[in-house]
Structure formats: structure tokens, C-alpha cells
Amino acid sequence: MAISRRSFLKGSGLxxxxxxxxxxxxxxxxxxxxxxxxIGDRYFLMIYLGGGNDGCNTVIPVDNGGATMRxxxxxxxxxxxxxxxxxxxxxxxxxxxxxxxTGCQLALHPALLGMKQLYDLGKVAVVQxxxxxxxxxSHEESRISWETGAPxxxxxxxGWVGRYLAAxxxxxxxxxxxxRSEVAxxxxxxxxxxxxxxxxxxxxxxxxxxxxxxxxxxxxAFLGLYGGATAASLPIAEYLGTSGTATLLATESYxxxxxxxxxxxxxxxxxxxxxxLGLGRNLRExxxxxxxxxxxxxxxxxRVMEVSxxxxxxxxxxxxxxxxxxxxxxxxxxxxSLKLFYDDCADMGVADKLCVMVWSEFGRRVIQNDGGTDHGxxxxxxxxxxxxxxxxxxxxxNINPSALSDDGNTVYSxxxxxxxxxxDMRDVYxxxxxxxxxxxxxxxxxxxxxxxxxxxxxxxxxxxxxxGFLV
Amino acid sequence: xGNANSVLTESETxxxxxRAGFGATPKELAKLVKRGLTRGxxxxxxxxxxxxxxxxxxxxxxxxxxxxxxxxxxxxxxPLLEKLTLFWHDHFATANASVQNSEQMAHQNSLLRLMSxxxxxxxxxxINKDPAMMDFLDTVRNRRKTPNENYARELMELFTxxxxxxxxxxxxxxxxxxxxxxxxxGWRLDDKxxxxxxxxxxxxxxxxxxxxxxxxxxTHGGFGPAGIDLAIYGEGxxxxxxxxxxxxxxxxxxxxxxxxxxxxxxxxEFFASADPSTALVDQLxxxxxxxxxxxxxxxxxxxxxxxxxYATAAPPPYEAGTKKSVKWPxxxxxxxxxxxxxxxxxxxYSGLAIADSDSLRSHLDDxxxxxxxxxxxxGWDWEGAWISSATLLAxxxxxxxxxxxxxxxxxxxHPEKLMSLTLQAPDAILNxxxxxxxxxxxxxxxxxxxxxxxxxxxxxxPALDLNNVDVRNRKLHxxxxxxxxxxxxxxx
Numbered sequence: 001m002a003i004s005r006r007s008f009l010k011g012s013g014l015x016x017x018x019x020x021x022x023x024x025x026x027x028x029x030x031x032x033x034x035x036x037x038x039i040g041d042r043y044f045l046m047i048y049l050g051g052g053n054d055g056c057n058t059v060i061p062v063d064n065g066g067a068t069m070r071x072x073x074x075x076x077x078x079x080x081x082x083x084x085x086x087x088x089x090x091x092x093x094x095x096x097x098x099x100x101x102t103g104c105q106l107a108l109h110p111a112l113l114g115m116k117q118l119y120d121l122g123k124v125a126v127v128q129x130x131x132x133x134x135x136x137x138s139h140e141e142s143r144i145s146w147e148t149g150a151p152x153x154x155x156x157x158x159g160w161v162g163r164y165l166a167a168x169x170x171x172x173x174x175x176x177x178x179x180r181s182e183v184a185x186x187x188x189x190x191x192x193x194x195x196x197x198x199x200x201x202x203x204x205x206x207x208x209x210x211x212x213x214x215x216x217x218x219x220x221a222f223l224g225l226y227g228g229a230t231a232a233s234l235p236i237a238e239y240l241g242t243s244g245t246a247t248l249l250a251t252e253s254y255x256x257x258x259x260x261x262x263x264x265x266x267x268x269x270x271x272x273x274x275x276x277l278g279l280g281r282n283l284r285e286x287x288x289x290x291x292x293x294x295x296x297x298x299x300x301x302x303r304v305m306e307v308s309x310x311x312x313x314x315x316x317x318x319x320x321x322x323x324x325x326x327x328x329x330x331x332x333x334x335x336x337s338l339k340l341f342y343d344d345c346a347d348m349g350v351a352d353k354l355c356v357m358v359w360s361e362f363g364r365r366v367i368q369n370d371g372g373t374d375h376g377x378x379x380x381x382x383x384x385x386x387x388x389x390x391x392x393x394x395x396x397x398n399i400n401p402s403a404l405s406d407d408g409n410t411v412y413s414x415x416x417x418x419x420x421x422x423x424d425m426r427d428v429y430x431x432x433x434x435x436x437x438x439x440x441x442x443x444x445x446x447x448x449x450x451x452x453x454x455x456x457x458x459x460x461x462x463x464x465x466x467x468g469f470l471v
Numbered sequence: 472x473g474n475a476n477s478v479l480t481e482s483e484t485x486x487x488x489x490r491a492g493f494g495a496t497p498k499e500l501a502k503l504v505k506r507g508l509t510r511g512x513x514x515x516x517x518x519x520x521x522x523x524x525x526x527x528x529x530x531x532x533x534x535x536x537x538x539x540x541x542x543x544x545x546x547x548x549x550p551l552l553e554k555l556t557l558f559w560h561d562h563f564a565t566a567n568a569s570v571q572n573s574e575q576m577a578h579q580n581s582l583l584r585l586m587s588x589x590x591x592x593x594x595x596x597x598i599n600k601d602p603a604m605m606d607f608l609d610t611v612r613n614r615r616k617t618p619n620e621n622y623a624r625e626l627m628e629l630f631t632x633x634x635x636x637x638x639x640x641x642x643x644x645x646x647x648x649x650x651x652x653x654x655x656x657g658w659r660l661d662d663k664x665x666x667x668x669x670x671x672x673x674x675x676x677x678x679x680x681x682x683x684x685x686x687x688x689x690t691h692g693g694f695g696p697a698g699i700d701l702a703i704y705g706e707g708x709x710x711x712x713x714x715x716x717x718x719x720x721x722x723x724x725x726x727x728x729x730x731x732x733x734x735x736x737x738x739x740e741f742f743a744s745a746d747p748s749t750a751l752v753d754q755l756x757x758x759x760x761x762x763x764x765x766x767x768x769x770x771x772x773x774x775x776x777x778x779x780x781y782a783t784a785a786p787p788p789y790e791a792g793t794k795k796s797v798k799w800p801x802x803x804x805x806x807x808x809x810x811x812x813x814x815x816x817x818x819x820y821s822g823l824a825i826a827d828s829d830s831l832r833s834h835l836d837d838x839x840x841x842x843x844x845x846x847x848x849x850g851w852d853w854e855g856a857w858i859s860s861a862t863l864l865a866x867x868x869x870x871x872x873x874x875x876x877x878x879x880x881x882x883x884x885h886p887e888k889l890m891s892l893t894l895q896a897p898d899a900i901l902n903x904x905x906x907x908x909x910x911x912x913x914x915x916x917x918x919x920x921x922x923x924x925x926x927x928x929x930x931x932x933p934a935l936d937l938n939n940v941d942v943r944n945r946k947l948h949x950x951x952x953x954x955x956x957x958x959x960x961x962x963x
Contacts, residue, residue: 196859206871224921229958247860
């Protein structure tokens with residue numbers, strides 16, 4: 001395994017790190033970062049779409065190709081009042097590649113214009129048909145499967161990114177930040193601290209302002225109490241101890257990032273305000289961290305980040321191509337927010353150091369139910385970033401009525417001869433871990449992702465960590 | 472080994488009041504200890520409450536309903552009613568973010584109150600027809616031909632059976648969800664928000680109810696290969712009551728009552744600590760007779776007199792296997808205000824708050840718990856999930872705001888009313904302050920060293936004159952802030 005940043009710092013002395021403190025000119029400030037840990041000077045950001053994103057209306061067959069893709073789509077989703085069918089005519093501006101298996105022309109939902117612009121720049125990998133075996137239709141259970149990187153009840157409770165962090169970082173470091181009020185399941189583990197903060201601006205330790213001169217003593221007592229808890233033989237107290245300690249230290253290192261960004265990135269800061277979208281504001285917090293690192297703020301080293309949004313549980317009022325539909329608004333928020341964030345990073349000179357993965361707990365039922373869709377299975381994941389090889393990867397799930405399961409969902413398959421073979425979520429994770437986070441294949445299989453056992457046509461028994469969207 | 476007849480120690484009494492209520496002040500505790508009560512006697516006393524609906528006014532918006540529940544918790548003399556209502560609110564999690572109807576949300580809260588210690592079968596049957604729930608999980612949007620599976624799934628997964636039993640075996644199949652969803656077709660709310668089976672309506676036969684048999688549990692639940700037909704006693708309104716009877720008759724792969732085990736486990740986790748063994752769950756279930764009577768009070772009492780409950784009161788240093796639980800934000804806020812004798816007031820714009828601080832609702836939201844708006848139908852994630860840098864900072868801010876509330880009247884923090892100011896020795900001051908917060912036996916020796924170092928400026932002040940306003944404002948208020956922020960106070 002490549003040298004972790006922790007051992008690098010130990011070996012070279014902290015002076016090496018503190019020499020980075022001096023502000024660097026913008027342009028390409030990251031070249032000077034000599035960290036030799038597995039992620040190096042890169043960033044990995046996850047965007048979670050809470051509720052289950054309707055994959056069938058995210059990447060849509062425009063024609064039949066060599067099969068009956070469009071016909072199957074039209075049979076499942078109705079036009080007219082309450083219909084969620086999106087016509088080929090509405091898809092002309094968001095056309096992407098073709099499906100590798102059926103050859104049908106694919107298009108993004110018309111709301112995903114921002115994503116389409118990034119796709120045209122070659123920065124978006126559309127990874128079709130992502131799922132896992134024995135898929136659950138429960139929000140919680142399926143979300144946990146995606147977070148832990150294991151089918152239901154096969155996970156350890158720790159997140160797949162958390163296990164990567166635990167293998168590479170130590171207890172006092174904060175290698176990850178979740179830009180929400182709780183630690184995301186993907187990042188969960190007890191070996192190192194992950195910061196959770198909805199807004200960096202309000203990240204400040206609350207001392208009593210009437211007695212500022214007493215704060216140093218309070219700080220010492222606080223660190224003593226939480227340090228003591230870290231040593232307790234009670235796991236929950238130990239976790240509380242680590243979290244409390246890291247929280248106090250983080251308030252000291254991260255709190256200045258907001259002002260720094262607002263002053264140094266005024267144009268983009270204003271652009272997020274003008275965009276006025278929740279996901280955009282959340283992504284701006286990630287941009288603040290990236291900018292802080294670029295400016296060499298001490299003790300700010302997070303390379304892995306998580307941002308979440310919700311509302312995707314479109315059982316009703318989902319809408320089709322009309323701009324006031326629920327799904328339209330959600331996807332438009334996703335595409336436009338991500339486009340602005342990408343532009344912000346490109347302007348900071350770090351677009352090539354950025355990899356963003358957009359996921360959800362499941363897709364939705366192929367056949368429309370009332371004005372919406374019930375819980376489903378496979379769906380497309382987006383991987384976006386300057387280092388991404390754009391294009392269409394994986395195969396569109398088989399949406400022909402005769403191919404659906406009894407409950408009306410697309411079926412997970414790992415059969416190599418199946419033209420509709422699914423993409424296992426762990427092949428997406430493994431490709432990112434191997435080609436972006438620099439983890440050797442053996443270490444990924446040993447520390448992060450465990451192969452399924454059983455029938456190789458319906459279980460994930462052979463890995464493919466070279467999907468090609470990252471090289 | 473103790474039981475319902477064991478006389479409570481001071482430490483056990485404090486723990487019981489902390490977990491079955493919002494803590495006892497030193498005065499309240501002394502009174503209880505003096506009576507020499509047994510576990511059973513005090514638990515019976517706590518359970519003796521007369522359930523009353525939440526007092527709301529027709530005009531109340533959601534924030535006002537929320538504040539009324541907070542006020543009820545802050546002032547109640549029957550705290551177990553409030554604790555059980557919280558438990559059921561989490562169990563039957565319904566979010567106003569989706570329902571958008573404060574009257575229905577208040578109505579559901581009153582239902583949970585009235586049924587809080589009653590019969591679980593009856594509670595489930597009433598939840599089936601609860602207006603807020605019917606809206607939240609789409610029963611009112613459930614129609615023939617396209618049965619909406621939302622309520623059917625959550626009824627099994629969350630309200631009754633759980634996805635899997637104690638051995639990890641599945642408790643139901645997807646087909647069961649579909650059939651139950653068919654049973655729930657035809658239900659709507661009338662113009663007075665009362666659940667009705669639309670028997671006389673024009674579109675009844677065309678649109679609403681699914682006719683014909685609805686057979687479930689052919690492969691799960693111990694009903695045999697024929698399963699159970701939900702429509703066997705007739706179609707329509709009777710079906711959704713019968714669904715509940717069938718759920719309660721479900722047996723897991725070990726032949727045990729699936730719902731009995733699950734609710735007992737959940738209750739133990741709520742009052743005591745996470746992950747009780749199957750053996751303990753079965754012992755509690757058998758002793759309470761819950762799987763026969765479905766009497767909620769019986770299972771509550773069985774837990775609260777059991778040794779496994781009192782084991783979570785253990786002081787540090789913890790022995791291997793000791794368990795504690797992370798206080799819910801609502802517990803942290805309500806018990807702190809009660810123990811410190813601070814009485815928030817309603818302000819015109821922000822609602823219930825203490826001087827110079829954000830509303831209690833806003834504090835709670837930052838801590839990760841907004842009542843009437845659980846994050847999803849799963850309710851809140853407990854234990855470690857309450858802890859993150861963001862939610863810890865919210866607790867620390869609330870603690871700071873209380874300790875710094877140096878204003879006159881009941882909205883301020885007045886330690887002089889809680890302990891003697893004649894104390895001078897740092898050790899005695901720490902004892903008195905930690906006793907106010909019910910932490911007297913929960914601080915480790917090293918915790919005490921750090922706190923005394925703080926009090927004495929690292930040993931520079933061997934004695935403190937608390938009658939001196941500056942010393943008191945600085946050090947005693949500061950000590951309370953640290954105690955409220957301490958790891959020990961986050962646990963119970």
C-alpha cells in the first residue's frame with residue numbers, strides 16, 4: 001500500500017506540513033502539496049439523493065435500438081395527465097451516448113441540462129444498472145446496503161469509505177467532512193474522526209463570551225474530560241470521547257474557512273446565492289474546504305466529503321418533462337448545482353483533482369403507479385470530475401415487461417452472457433478506491449469490500465475494479 | 472439478584488427517575504429515598520398516571536403545538552406519560568413536513584398519550600385509522616388496481632414485525648406487502664378528518680376498494696402453507712382490524728411471538744441500553760405476559776424492575792460489558808431545564824425560549840431532533856447516531872447559553888437557589904454542583920481532577936468565595952457549563 005499521510009508526516013516531520021501554511025497564489029496551488037498518502041492531492045465527494053431516485057426517468061431510452069427499449073418504456077409509463085412518460089421530442093437537448101448492450105440512444109432527463117453540459121465536456125461517467133444482490137425495497141435497509149457496501153445484513157455497520165479512512169488515517173486526524181448535521185453512513189467507523197457540519201460558518205466552540213479569559217482553562221478541562229472518555233472501556237463513551245475531542249479541534253481549524261471563501265471567492269460565492277438551491281448551498285460548503293486547503297489553512301486536510309439532499313421518494317406527483325414536476329425540480333437542482341460547483345473547482349484549478357459520485361438508495365419501479373413510482377432496484381450512478389473518462393458505462397437494465405420480477409422490478413444479474421448484466425455497486429466503489437483513492441486491489445478486497453459467495457450469475461463473486469471511468 | 476420487591480438505593484432511584492422521567496432534583500430525590508420504596512412501588516407510582524390529551528387550541532400552528540408539548544414535558548408531574556409518548560412518536564414516526572396539518576399532528580399526539588400505557592393491539596388498530604398516519608403513509612391515496620404499498624410495508628417492517636427475526640430470518644415476503652396494501656384500499660378521511668370506508672360513495676365500486684381474497688403469510692409467520700386470508704371475516708372495514716390480529720399472531724422461526732419480542736426489545740433499548748440478548752428479551756417477554764395481554768404497562772414495569780435496567784446505572788470506571796445510552800436531545804434539553812429550575816417563556820416571534828437564546832425548538836433541531844418531524848418513517852437513529860461534531864456543538868451551545876443566562880427571574884440560571892454558596896472547598900463545590908445534575912456518582916476520578924483544576928485555576932485558588940459575584944459568575948457558572956458539556960452528562 002502507498003504510504004499513508006500519517007506515516008509520511010511522522011517520517012518527514014511536521015515541519016513539512018507547516019511549510020504549506022503560507023498562502024499560495026491561485027492558479028494551481030495543489031502542485032506543491034507533497035502528501036504521499038493514497039488520495040494525494042485529490043478530492044472525493046459523494047452526493048446522496050435521499051428517497052430513491054427514479055433511474056428509468058434519469059437515463060431514458062430514446063429509441064428501441066436493436067431491442068424494444070423505447071417500446072418497453074412507453075408501455076410502463078403513461079403520457080397525459082399524471083403521466084411521467086418523457087417523449088423523445090423532449091429529450092433532444094440532453095442526448096448522451098448509446099446503451100452498450102442494446103445500442104439504443106440514451107438521453108438524460110431534460111432537467112439535467114447542467115449535467116449534460118459536463119457530459120459534453122467529457123467529465124461525466126453515466127454508470128448504468130447499479131445495484132446489488134438480494135436488493136431490499138426498504139429505504140433504510142437499502143440505504144445501509146449502499147453505505148456499508150454489502151447486501152442487507154451482510155455489512156459490519158461501518159461505511160465503505162469509513163473502512164478506507166480507517167485503513168489510512170489515525171484517530172486525531174479529520175480526513176473526512178460531512179456537510180450535514182450527522183456523519184453519513186458511508187463514512188461511519190470508529191478509527192478516525194469525521195467532521196459533520198451543515199454550515200462551516202457556525203462551527204465555533206461556544207465559550208462564555210462574558211468571561212473570555214476563562215476559555216483557556218475551560219478548554220483544558222474539556223479536553224481532559226473527553227480525553228478520559230476516549231480511554232473508557234465502554235464503546236459508546238469511547239466514541240463520544242473521540243468525537244468531542246475532534247469537534248473542539250475542528251472548530252479551531254475549520255471556523256475561518258467561511259470568511260476566507262467569502263472574501264477570496266466573491267464571484268462564485270455570489271453565484272451560489274443567485275442559484276438559490278439547497279444542494280448548491282451544501283456544495284458551496286465543500287468548496288470552502290477545498291479553497292481553505294488551497295490557501296494552506298493549518299489543520300484542514302479533509303479529502304473526502306459528503307453532501308446530501310432529499311425528496312426523491314416520488315410515490316406521487318412525480319411529473320414528466322414539464323418544469324413544475326417534482327422529479328424535474330429535483331434533477332434540475334442536481335444538475336445546476338453540480339455544474340456550478342464543478343466550475344468553481346475548475347476556476348480554483350482543482351477540477352482535475354475532483355471526483356464526485358452521485359448515488360441513491362435505490363431506483364424506482366419501472367411501471368408507473370398513479371402519478372409516481374414505488375421503490376425499485378437498479379439505477380444509474382453518476383461519477384463526475386476532471387479526472388473522469390466521460391461516457392456511458394454498464395448496461396441499461398432490462399425493462400421489458402416479461403423480464404421484470406414478480407413485484408415489477410428489474411432483476412439483478414451478474415451473468416457474463418446476459419446482455420443486461422447489472423453493475424454491482426461494489427465494482428463502482430472498487431474502481432474509485434483503486435483508481436482514484438490509490439488503494440491496491442488486494443487491500444480493497446481485504447479491508448473494504450468483501451465478495452459475495454454463492455451462484456456467480458446472481459451474486460457478486462468476481463470483482464471488476466477496472467470499469468474504465470477512472471484510469 | 473433484585474426484583475420488584477427490592478428496596479431502591481439512592482443511586483437506583485436517581486437512575487429510575489432519569490430514565491422513566493426527566494431526572495429528580497436533589498430535593499425530590501431525598502423525598503423519594505426517605506420513603507424506602509421498592510422498585511415495584513416506585514414504578515407503579517410512575518405508571519399510575521391518568522392519560523390526558525395534549526392541550527392545544529384550534530388556532531395553533533405546528534410550532535405552537537410543539538411548544539405545548541415541550542411545556543407539558545417541562546412541567547409535568549407524570550413524566551413517564553411523556554417518555555412513553557416520545558417512544559410511540561418515534562415508533563409510529565409521522566412527519567409534519569409531509570402531513571402539513573398541525574391539527575392532525577396534535578390529534579395523533581393525543582392518541583399516543585391516551586394509549587401510551589394501554590393495549591398495544593388497540594393502539595395499532597387506532598393508528599391504522601389515524602388521520603396524520605393515513606396521510607403520511609398514503610392510505611388516503613391507496614386505490615384499487617394500483618395499491619400503494621407504503622403503509623403496508625411500514626406496518627410490518629416498523630410498527631409490528633420488523634424485517635427479520637432474532638435469528639436473521641425474514642419475517643415476511645414482498646407478496647405479503649402487496650396483499651396488505653390491497654386490504655387498505657377504500658379508506659379515506661371525511662370532512663371532519665375521521666377515517667371512513669367509503670361504502671356509499673359514488674366511486675366506491677369503481678375506484679376504491681379491492682374485492683376478493685387477500686392471502687398473506689403463506690411462507691412466513693407459522694400459519695402453514697395456506698396462509699391467512701385477510702378477507703375471511705368479510706370484506707371492507709373489518710379487514711384492516713384483522714390485519715392487526717394476524718400480525719400479533721405471527722410467530723418467528725423459533726416459534727416465538729415476533730411482535731412481542733420486537734416491541735419488548737425496542738422498549739428495553741429505549742429505557743435501558745442497546746442490543747439486549749435474545750435471552751434477556753425472552754425473559755422480559757415471558758415475565759410481562761405481553762405477547763398474551765399486549766398490555767404496554769406490563770412490559771414497561773417488567774423492564775423497570777429488572778436488574779438489567781439498573782445495571783445501566785453503573786458508575787465509572789466501567790467494568791467490561793457495562794452499557795450506557797446516549798441521551799436523546801429532548802431528554803438533554805428537558806431534564807437540564809428541570810434540574811436547573813429554569814423556566815422558558817413563550818416569546819412572540821421565536822416561541823418557547825430562555826433569555827437571549829434561540830428557541831428550544833431551534834436548539835433541538837441543531838441537536839438532531841425536531842419533534843413532529845422525525846427524519847423519516849424510521850424515526851430517529853438512536854445512540855451513536857446522536858453524536859457528531861455538529862450535534863455535540865449544539866449541545867455545548869445550549870449548555871453555554873443556560874450557564875450564561877445571568878438574568879433575573881425564572882428564565883435565568885441561579886445556582887444560589889440550587890446549592891449553598893457557603894461552600895469554599897473546590898471538592899465540596901464540585902460535589903454539590905454535580906449532585907444538582909444527578910451526576911454525583913457518574914464522574915470518574917480523572918473527570919474530577921480536570922474539573923477541580925478548572926475551578927482552582929490549576930491549583931492557584933485553594934478556596935473559592937462563591938458569595939463574591941464575580942467568582943460565582945465566572946467559576947460556578949463555568950463549572951455548570953462544563954458539567955453539562957461533559958461526556959458523562961451526555962450518557963444515562
